[in-house]
Amino acid sequence: MAKKSSSITIPDSIKAEVRRKMGSKWSARHSQHGVRLMKKRGMLRGKAKPKNSKLAKWRRENWITLSPSSKDGFARDSNGKIKSCGNSKTRSGATSRCLPMKAARNLSASERKATARKKIAKGKSRQFVSNTSKAKKAGRRARN
Secondary structure, X not given: OOOOOOOOOOOHHHHHHHHXXXXXXXXXXXXXXXXXXXXXXXXXXXXXXXXXXXXXXXXXXXXXXXXXXXXXXXXXXXXXXXXXXXXXXXXXXXXXXXEEHHHHHOOOHHHHHHHHHHHHHHHOOOOOOOOOHHHHHHHHHHHO
């Protein structure tokens, strides 16, 4: 028998606020946001996660896509803006390399290209491809 999840009834006032902010079609994400609002307002026993939790810090980082073929190593859209990270696949079918902007700025253009090339070369056959050693160090520096 499947384990039952705890059900929380979200008040109509919270639902209306969530719908105004996020759109009218209710989804699991809407429920998450509603529960978060209830926790913030003390309507639930649990507390909202602190703003400095690891997940919150990760969300605030500006993740961007790198490209081995561009001059500066940044993938750009048709307007010339640096592409944010998403499900961008390369011609070979491998997923593109993503790094926080802060870490990418700490790398030279050739280092950005090298880590993007490594991801594309090995990414089609492997789910996880580690960064180059310089990109790893830049990522650690950016997070600290």
